[in-house]
Amino acid sequence: MKKDIRELIREKRIFLDGGTGTVLQSMGLSVGVAPESWNLTNPEKVEALHRAYFEAGSNIVCTNTFGVNSMKYENYEEYIAAAISAAKAATDGKDDRYVAFDMGPTGKLLSPLGDLSFERAVEIFSDNARLAKKYGADLVLIETMNDSYETKAALLAVKECTDLPVFVTNVYDATMKTMTGSSPEAMIALLEGMGADAVGMNCSLGPDKMIPIMERFSLYSSLPVIVKPNAGLPVTRNGVTGYDIDAVGFAGYMEKLCRMGASIVGGCCGTTPEYIRKTAERVKDIPFVCPEKKNKTLISSYTHTVTVGDDPVLIGERINPTGKKKVKEALRENDLSYLLSEAVGQAEKGAHILDVNVGLPDIDEAAMMVSCVKEIQAVTDLPLQIDTTNKEALGAALRIYNGKALINSVNGEEESMKKVFPLAKKYGGAVIALTMDENGIPETAEERVAVAEKIIAAAKEYGIDKKEIIVDPLALTVSSNKDSAKITLETIKRLRKKGIYTSLGVSNISFGLPERDKINSAFFTEALKCGLNMAIMNPYSDAMMDSYHAFRVLEGLDEGCRDYIAYANSAKKPEIATVQKEITLRGAIASGMVKEAGEVAEKLLSDTAPTAVIDEHIIPALSEVGRAFEEGRAFLPQLLMSAESATRAFDAVKEKLPKGSAEKGSVILATVKGDIHDIGKNIVKVLLESYGFKVIDLGRDVAPEKVLEKAKATGCRLIGLSALMTTTVPAMEETIALIHRELPEAKVIVGGAVLTPEYAESIKADKYCKDAMEAVAYAKEFYREERS
């Protein structure tokens, strides 16, 4: 009987096949003709190719389906059925010959960088995965993936649609990163977390250049490592393109890779059955070593990992509505810009991971969590901690998160574990475990450790390893129990002894006390000294950051005190407040000093009425710059910087005014469907906002129906559309027609590089704006008329 390949890869070295397209070309496939077409037209040749690999020593051959998917071919099932059938025929019914269904990339880039949505990608891969199962492939090989997000979509699809074993390989370049910037460790964390059976690298590089990448895999991967290099680099000899490493040279490098721990080996572009034969002969005497389990706790983003261990990890706590009025407001109004500035700000301050909590009683938490996670990942590459008690929100966030997240949190209650662990298992993720259960928070360290151990044991039942559980021993305020810090510190020590990692929401310790930072930072240092591995904290707090940097220096974690010196030097910069006296709000806006404008406005508001700040400072300054722009004395960069400064000042004013009273009216803005350029739209946005208009920004690639839906929901009747491509102007026309049909009273203004006044008229726009200032003028006019 055929052995499950998952067992076999832990018993012996496995050989994959080599190139497909290049070999088929040598068999007569014309250049420019898709290799998969031969599944239907020359199945016997495809079978012969597979048989040649089996005879050369391959244990697994990959079906000729690299470029087949439901987006490209309507009859993709026919291609897949034929491809699997040809590969199976080549096994001649032998139990030691396996057929891997080959799954390549879609050829489209996923959003936010491209236009293919994550769920659409999952659908496309699911179509293939179901057929791989239906037609009897033994496993799936997801290969030549350039993008971690697409890799995740493919793996998720295979896992959701089949029970087949699944191997995954990514393409790394000479800098040891994938095309979209992922390190090997980041891919390992993501793929192991989601339950791939083997991981590795293929294509792009020759075997020699894969050696340093293999080094990193052998340090981090607990799974068998796949190495499938090209036959070196492409070269042209006598007008014929080939590769610069021959079969013997290839085998030499493969021997080295096998000695480093590669245990599933084959070739990619330019390799032939001869390469596999030579490799198999060369490495037959090298003893097989099953990869050992690496006890590393990794959290990852789409670029890099954070390793939990001796060096403390800082988790920024600022994206959380609890006790933060601004965050609450931003969430209620679906205005993510404030949250994004918090994300960028915390990253700049030195946070390693960002906590994301959007729990408010009156919002759709799952939907909000998804948009926050997506948007935050658009502005920072830090890994995220998904912080929610809502199962739906947790599941949705983990699904679309690009990386392996940290989950905050589970506790010892049966209900909580039932909710969190299946999701952690499915999507991968390390989990913060709170030491509390049905009986509340234990009062002694001993009991808290017992709860932690109970949770770790329960996680194991779900197939989640101990290393993925990070225990939060809970800090309760010392203001209500004088011993509470001591209990927490003792718990940390005990957990540390047992090899269990810990994380702590540090600032809870001082709840109810004045000058909390003083207590928090001292407690933080003590906790670190007891062995705390991670802290949820405020990276803007100087006292906390001082504690962190000083601890690292004193514990020998900061080589040459480099981080401390950089930190100390950056903290030395002159205070803006001392310079500020000289700057007026008008001056700050006119010269585009964004940060200063906000600060000066706040100061001014202490003795000036908010409306006076608007009328006597902000608007005159803007008008001055606007006039200079129109007269050709100032230019777009200056206009934009001024507008951004004015917006910052406006934000300060708005806080002092009754909600909504400062707003002159709202404008919906969108870049039309199919168009993902949004520079122009964003320029209009910042100018409108600087003049006090509320902008409802629908983003880019927006379907006509979505614009209509928003106009209906908000009552806003002024809509601005932008298009930059000739190919997307029809979508603009369609949107205008829909709006005019459904909301005859609404006005649509348009702009964008390819538009002219005549063209705008022909697509029935109400107004063509040649630049952002014209849009502002039109909006003023529109609301003046509406009021009168």
Next chain:
Amino acid sequence: MNEIIYQSIKTKELTLDRREAANRLRVPRDFDMSVADEYKTQLESVIDCKMAAARVPVERFGDKMLMGEIETDSKDLERCLGDSREVFIFAVTLGSSVDRLLLKYSRISPAGAFMADAVANAYAEAAADRVQEILDGIEKTKNRFSPGYGDLPLEIQPKILEAVNAGKLLGVTLTDSLLMKPQKTITAVAGINRE
């Protein structure tokens, strides 16, 4: 199979043309561009420039031209190629980290987004210039011509990318509306001078 010239280009090999940058920023040539310095520095730290080019013959049949496997009836391109019997087709990209940086600014600072985009466009042009310098080392080229200009439609983009294997070598993909991703990517055709 066409020979494909594929290589990385170091950022320091790219020379930003002051006039190009000023045009993109919509400022006069003598404008103090230090306002964009911050974005320039950040871009330089993330640009990962790669090129791929293929040398193919040009055949003319009545109204149509065949460049390798690519057929076109573009008059503007034909004029640009003049009497060339061969062309280089090329694609050059600044890489997807540039897109990440632009995406970040689009979310947090419209002024930053505008300036970073403008400087990135100027760098993309610099990259295309550098590609032509490299190609000139093989055969002297004429002015380049890109899809989307004149009567050479964007619809030709898939064929151009295929001709230089840009998907696999450079990671360049197309959206449904034929925009290239990474977005700071240029494709072009440059005629080879006849001796």
